[in-house]
Amino acid sequence: MTLRSGINADLRIVSPSQYPYALHHFTGSREHNTALRGRAKKLGLKMNEYGLFREEENLLCHSEEDIFAVLDLPYIPPELRENMGEIEAAAAGELPRLVETGDMRGVLHIHTQASDGADSLEALVREAKRRGYAYIGVSDHSQSAYYAGGLSPDAVRRQHEAIDSINAGEETFHIFKGIEADILPDGRLDYDDETLERFDFVIAAVHSHFQMAEEEMTVRIIKALANPFTTILAHPTGRLLLAREPYALDIHRVIDAAAANGKVIELNANPLRLDLDWRHCIYAKRKGVKIAVNPDLHNLAGFDYMEGGVTIARKGWMEREDCLNCMELEEIREYFLRLRNLKR
Numbered sequence: 098m099t100l101r102s103g104i105n106a107d108l109r110i111v112s113p114s115q116y117p118y119a120l121h122h123f124t125g126s127r128e129h130n131t132a133l134r135g136r137a138k139k140l141g142l143k144m145n146e147y148g149l150f151r152e153e154e155n156l157l158c159h160s161e162e163d164i165f166a167v168l169d170l171p172y173i174p175p176e177l178r179e180n181m182g183e184i185e186a187a188a189a190g191e192l193p194r195l196v197e198t199g200d201m202r203g204v205l206h207i208h209t210q211a212s213d214g215a216d217s218l219e220a221l222v223r224e225a226k227r228r229g230y231a232y233i234g235v236s237d238h239s240q241s242a243y244y245a246g247g248l249s250p251d252a253v254r255r256q257h258e259a260i261d262s263i264n265a266g267e268e269t270f271h272i273f274k275g276i277e278a279d280i281l282p283d284g285r286l287d288y289d290d291e292t293l294e295r296f297d298f299v300i301a302a303v304h305s306h307f308q309m310a311e312e313e314m315t316v317r318i319i320k321a322l323a324n325p326f327t328t329i330l331a332h333p334t335g336r337l338l339l340a341r342e343p344y345a346l347d348i349h350r351v352i353d354a355a356a357a358n359g360k361v362i363e364l365n366a367n368p369l370r371l372d373l374d375w376r377h378c379i380y381a382k383r384k385g386v387k388i389a390v391n392p393d394l395h396n397l398a399g400f401d402y403m404e405g406g407v408t409i410a411r412k413g414w415m416e417r418e419d420c421l422n423c424m425e426l427e428e429i430r431e432y433f434l435r436l437r438n439l440k441r
């Protein structure tokens with residue numbers, strides 16, 4: 098059948114005793130199910146979407162937890178069921194404690210009216226507070242993004258005055274001064290150091306020359322990651338789901354460079370991007386690279402993207418400690434300050 102939204106859906110009706118097996122079967126990927134069936138077999142059991150059997154006897158589990166327990170495993174969250182190491186991690190008692198929406202303390206990567214956003218700083222602050230966040234990071238476009246109202250150094254100065262005056266009236270909430278700085282084709286950021294120095298954090302982003310060869314593009318981004326002013330790499334592959342392929346890029350080398358330079362990589366939570374891809378989040382985690390779950394929002398409704406971003410972060414094995422914006426206000430303030438001091 099087709100839902101009103103246009104999405105195709107199958108409706109499967111099963112008996113109560115089949116339900117836990119059907120739920121498990123249709124929640125994980127085929128690879129996960131195959132691996133789990135293999136594990137069952139080693140234990141002398143047979144498993145399919147209708148039941149878990151010893152000889153001919155159905156073991157009649159009442160929940161997914163029961164099924165995993167029979168297989169001598171703790172419950173594996175549905176997001177991880179990809180046969181990408183979750184069964185081994187579960188067996189070793191090393192499953193991640195996946196991040197939750199409620200762990201998010203602040204929202205970075207926010208566009209205001211100063212560039213191509215729809216809302217004022219004041220409205221964004223009000224909305225962030227209403228949603229329980231302790232901080233936001235404003236990051237309008239930089240000067241070479243003229244098509245998106247990129248900020249001249251003078252406009253940056255004016256925005257910072259506005260932020261200072263709001264921050265002066267706040268005790269438990271804070272606006273961090275950021276920018277989404279274009280990575281130029283040669284890997285430089287598009288402000289001079291004197292301007293870059295004014296920001297609490299810099300999100301470096303590729304917005305032009307998507308057609309470069311893989312080696313050139315990889316070197317371009319690695320150079321931006323080596324820039325002492327870069328804090329976060331935005332939407333690392335530039336993909337737009339169903340619309341634009343990622344640019345040619347050696348993402349593993351980029352993640353390695355982020356690790357080597359102590360930089361954060363964004364998981365852009367815009368549903369058209371979801372970039373860094375969750376599979377590469379797993380790689381980033383292994384390399385000790387922090388991820389920022391960023392909505393890249395251009396209006397108040399964009400705060401809603403955070404929830405989807407967290408679900409993708411969970412698929413990428415992210416825990417609270419892996420996410421930059423799970424830091425408390427004081428913690429992230431010190432984090433940004435420490436990075437600033439390293440530059441001097």
Ligand SMILES: [Zn+2]
Nearest residue numbers: 277302331332
């Ligand atoms: Zn961008």
Ligand SMILES: [Zn+2]
Nearest residue numbers: 206208277393
């Ligand atoms: Zn942006």
